[in-house]
Amino acid sequence: MSDHKTMTLTLIVWRQKNANDPGKFETYSAKNITEHHSFLEMLDCVNEDLILAGKEPIVFDHDCREGICGMCSQVVNGAPHGGQDRTTVCQLHMRKFKDGDTIYIEPWRARAFPIIKDLIVDRTALDTIIQAGGYTSCHTGGVPDGNAILIPKPIAEEATDAAECIGCGACVAGCPNGAAMLFTGAKVSQLALLPQGKAEAVARVKNMTKAMMECGFGNCTNHYECQAACPKGINVKFIARMNREFLKAQFA
């Protein structure tokens, strides 16, 4: 490892004490960074230096660091998760950057996601949407036989594509309107596609889109920035499917 060339980067990071603090950018230097560092490991290094210097470390969300949990949430140079295709910021590696680069790091910015501290935002609003109908409440009884409910493979795959959503909120962060249509669309579609979810499809799409609005998310203007930001590549076809479900629900 010691043979590797190291990089020195300038970080311009959003620092905010709490939701009421106006917040501001602070500039830091990230030294001795190799191409093998993940973006979060690079921040860990900066934080170690800050702690040793007796300063407050940069606070950010993270958990699995494997790109599957949806906890990490940073806007890097204006792009949620850093803009690498289908990559969470924890799986973004420093080989994507050059020595001497200046990197802007900001939290998710949306009215529905108030900032808790620095780069951590409160994503409770996504839970509120799920609580409004992102589940099935019908009694399912005992475990059925594997082949008791027949689901054609293309349908099963499409539902799984929608279920890939890890609920990180990058779609909201990427949307100029701070809309949660891709998130809600994925959750509505995932259940609407499957027989177990169809039973409550009408109430679900109405309740979840209502909760979405009440949480302060904006409306969709079909820019499709959400799809570009999504680390799981959730397609905007699920927004179209939700729109279809919503229209259908009006006549049900």
Next chain:
Amino acid sequence: MQFFKSSIGRKILMAITGQCMVLFAVIHLLGNSSIFGWLPGGINAYAHHLHSLPAPIIIGFRLGLLLFVVVHICYGIQLTIENRGGRPQQYAVKSVQKATFASENMIWTGVLLMAFILYHLAHFTFQIINPETAALKNMVPGLDNHVVPNVLGMVLSAFQNIGVTLIYAGAMLILFLHLSHGIQSFFQTMGWSSDKTQPFITKAGTLAALALFLGYAAVPLTILVHILK
């Protein structure tokens, strides 16, 4: 009703009213094209025929259009204000992946189109901008010995002025921008698109918007360069 307050419901109303106006734009363009002479009697005969329709049809059509315009504008403004509030603080670095100039400026192209429509109505419908060439005041012989308003004369004299021609051609460019996002957006909002059809819908929508632009701009531009006399 919940539908009229909901996020998707209001967007569906915007999509439908917008698409109805696109259909009107297509019909309007077909009417305009009579100036190139495919209809016996040209645009004068077309205009005369249109105004000879029963009054309830004309009034109903105009009221319908007015309703589409009002609904589209009201929800457009309301949703835009809500959307601006959706992200109160912008990022220090702006990074655009998929949004286009057209998609980001729908409200402004919409405002400019509304201004143009008001000017256009005053110009050719109410004919108060150049009263001396107003078609309704300059009757000319038409087909079957009818005396008809001289729409052709009014249009020809208007577009010999380069300023007027530029206003019309510029407005049609704005229309192109508005529709290049609006037409594909209609299919997405109605839920009639999928990952397979969406690239085709986007291209077809832009092509349709381009066709409308070229068709509409053809009249003032061909008159300006004296191809159409």
